Amino acid sequence: MSSTRPFAEIRDVAMRYGGVEGTLALRGTTMMVEKGEFIAVVGPSGCGKSTLMRLVTGLWPATEGSVIVAGREVDRPLSIAGMGFQNPTMLPWRTILQNVMLPLEVVEPHRRRLRAERAAYEAKARALLASVGLAGFEKRYPWQLSGGMQQRASLCRALIHDPQLLMLDEPFGALDIFTREDLWSVLQDVWIERRPTVILVTHDLREAVYLADRVLVMSSRPGRIIAEQVVPFGRPRRLEDTYAPAFTDLVHTLRNQIDEARKAAPADAENLTHAA
Numbered sequence: 001m002s003s004t005r006p007f008a009e010i011r012d013v014a015m016r017y018g019g020v021e022g023t024l025a026l027r028g029t030t031m032m033v034e035k036g037e038f039i040a041v042v043g044p045s046g047c048g049k050s051t052l053m054r055l056v057t058g059l060w061p062a063t064e065g066s067v068i069v070a071g072r073e074v075d076r077p078l079s080i081a082g083m084g085f086q087n088p089t090m091l092p093w094r095t096i097l098q099n100v101m102l103p104l105e106v107v108e109p110h111r112r113r114l115r116a117e118r119a120a121y122e123a124k125a126r127a128l129l130a131s132v133g134l135a136g137f138e139k140r141y142p143w144q145l146s147g148g149m150q151q152r153a154s155l156c157r158a159l160i161h162d163p164q165l166l167m168l169d170e171p172f173g174a175l176d177i178f179t180r181e182d183l184w185s186v187l188q189d190v191w192i193e194r195r196p197t198v199i200l201v202t203h204d205l206r207e208a209v210y211l212a213d214r215v216l217v218m219s220s221r222p223g224r225i226i227a228e229q230v231v232p233f234g235r236p237r238r239l240e241d242t243y244a245p246a247f248t249d250l251v252h253t254l255r256n257q258i259d260e261a262r263k264a265a266p267a268d269a270e271n272l273t274h275a276a
């Protein structure tokens with residue numbers, strides 16, 4: 001494998017749910033992601049963003065095209081990925097610490113080592129929780145925490161096995177704006193410190209520009225990447241930067257691109273069911 005190869009290569013992918021007459025969610029979708037890059041994916045509602053995440057993490061096979069991550073064709077759920085969703089889906093009968101440690105019971109080589117090295121793993125989980133402001137909450141249950149705190153814990157759970165790839169699907173979508181902005185900064189700090197490759201799906205264009213190195217815009221369904229904006233601002237980014245003209249201009253450009261994509265939808269819709 002050449003060292004210049006992208007970390008994730010998604011080439012000409014199509015995805016149809018439910019057989020030949022089913023819903024064509026993606027078609028001709030191509031994107032490359034470099035190792036350690038922070039990518040945001042934005043686009044009209046229902047354009048196939050979550051579907052793209054499922055294909056990259058191996059939760060669904062693509063109908064056509066190829067998905068290669070870390071030099072390997074993705075044909076099963078990726079153990080090198082950590083995932084975060086809008087709903088933190090914590091197990092209510094487990095404490096926060098036990099929830100964070102859950103991936104270690106599933107993902108090798110941690111699963112094999114967990115019994116012998118439990119104390120070290122537990123220390124790591126505690127340190128992670130402390131880094132997102134949750135020191136002291138380890139023994140609480142998820143239902144004893146606010147939505148924002150659960151989302152912080154869920155970020156720790158996504159990171160506990162040191163994933164090379166962090167896939168985040170609308171992780172802050174259900175939170176109020178202040179909590180959301182707080183967590184942008186938490187996520188940025190985590191990324192700067194650990195440098196996983198991140199693919200973030202979001203509807204929030206400020207969030208996309210604040211966090212990402214590059215923002216990819218998808219067309220309406222069947223989704224494909226139709227535009228890309230490189231975010232030129234240095235790190236760490238601060239909340240007040242989001243009000244600077246260069247920042248808001250970029251947000252507006254993205255908004256216009258998504259508007260254009262939405263307007264193009266009826267023409268594309270003609271081909272949805274029977275397209276190859």
Ligand SMILES: Nc1ncnc2c1ncn2[C@@H]1O[C@H](COP(=O)(O)OP(=O)(O)OP(=O)(O)O)[C@@H](O)[C@H]1O
Nearest residue numbers: 017018023025044045046047048049050051052221
């Ligand atoms: N499991 C499934 N079975 C059948 N159709 C599905 C399934 N999952 C998604 N779809 C369809 O595929 C299309 C793309 O859905 P997807 O959830 O990927 O879009 P999205 O861009 O993430 O949507 P949103 O922005 O609203 O979250 C939609 O028409 C959706 O109804």
